[in-house]
Amino acid sequence: MDRLAILISGVLFGAGVAISGMVNPLKVLNFMDIFGQWDPTLILVMGAGLIVTFAGYRIVFKRPAPLFAPEFKLPTNQLIDAKLLGGAALFGLGWGMTGFCPGPAVASLVFGRTESMMFVAAMAIGMVATRHLLLRAKPAQA
Amino acid sequence: MSPTEFTPVSGLMGGTLIGLSSIVLMLSYGRTAGASSIFSGLFTGEFNADFAWRLIFIVGVLIGAAWSGLFFFEASSVSFSGNSTTIIAGGVIVGVGTTLGGGCTSGHGICGISRLSLRSLVATIIFMAVALVTVFVTRHVLGT
Numbered sequence: 001m002d003r004l005a006i007l008i009s010g011v012l013f014g015a016g017v018a019i020s021g022m023v024n025p026l027k028v029l030n031f032m033d034i035f036g037q038w039d040p041t042l043i044l045v046m047g048a049g050l051i052v053t054f055a056g057y058r059i060v061f062k063r064p065a066p067l068f069a070p071e072f073k074l075p076t077n078q079l080i081d082a083k084l085l086g087g088a089a090l091f092g093l094g095w096g097m098t099g100f101c102p103g104p105a106v107a108s109l110v111f112g113r114t115e116s117m118m119f120v121a122a123m124a125i126g127m128v129a130t131r132h133l134l135l136r137a138k139p140a141q142a
Numbered sequence: 143m144s145p146t147e148f149t150p151v152s153g154l155m156g157g158t159l160i161g162l163s164s165i166v167l168m169l170s171y172g173r174t175a176g177a178s179s180i181f182s183g184l185f186t187g188e189f190n191a192d193f194a195w196r197l198i199f200i201v202g203v204l205i206g207a208a209w210s211g212l213f214f215f216e217a218s219s220v221s222f223s224g225n226s227t228t229i230i231a232g233g234v235i236v237g238v239g240t241t242l243g244g245g246c247t248s249g250h251g252i253c254g255i256s257r258l259s260l261r262s263l264v265a266t267i268i269f270m271a272v273a274l275v276t277v278f279v280t281r282h283v284l285g286t
Binding site for chain 1: 146147148154155156157159161162163165166168169171172174175177178181185194195198199200202204205206207211215220221222228229230231232234235238240243246247248251255256259261265266269273274277280281
């Protein structure tokens with residue numbers, strides 16, 4: 001049952017980033033281009049995602065534990081340090097250069113475009129290299 | 143740059159689905175639905191239960207996107223900006239940044255802020271701001 005629920009969660013995510021248009025880098029870049037070809041759609045995507053998740057989490061966290069796992073595994077790191085600030089800034093740079101963030105980039109692989117494959121392969125290399133070189137192979141969280 | 147149409151209905155629908163995805167994963171398995179962390183955890187070299195749930199989620203993402211591409215989303219509208227070098231460099235930078243910063247749009251922007259994490263709020267403000275500046279510079283200063 002846990003596997004089916006995880007699969008359903010993935011399907012909802014993939015459908016969400018596709019239907020919203022976030023898998024289209026041009027649309028995402030146009031959202032960021034407030035002084036040009038502004039397309040405000042992404043505000044509604046983020047807004048709806050936040051409101052639904054916020055409300056849903058309030059209900060879910062009333063339970064002592066998830067349905068199919070012994071406990072909630074929430075990120076414990078609360079540090080606002082140089083790693084967080086620098087990492088977020090780098091992510092913003094790469095996102096603004098390409099219009100791709102990780103979830104939509106992975107989802108877009110099914111549309112068979114070479115650019116999606118190049119981006120996702122490069123991203124995986126960046127992730128693995130960072131873990132090994134800078135973070136001493138600690139798994140990522142959040 | 144070509145304009146794209148403001149699509150409020152599909153935007154709200156898509157956002158709602160992303161929210162439902164976060165709820166289902168937290169309710170069932172107790173994890174945050176952060177795409178960069180889930181994807182990055184596939185590459186630890188270990189093929190255990192931790193690998194399995196991440197793979198199942200990613201397979202779901204691909205199924206969901208493919209299904210949407212058949213009925214709701216015009217896959218041919220996907221359009222890239224910049225050459226291969228920009229896309230590969232951007233991919234590496236996104237990989238480094240999300241690993242250092244511990245999350246991306248979904249992990250920090252949706253799940254983290256919904257948990258009222260100050261760390262996630264700060265990260266989201268920074269990556270949105272830097273992305274806006276980057277697009278402003280590339281489109282209006284450099285004029286590419």
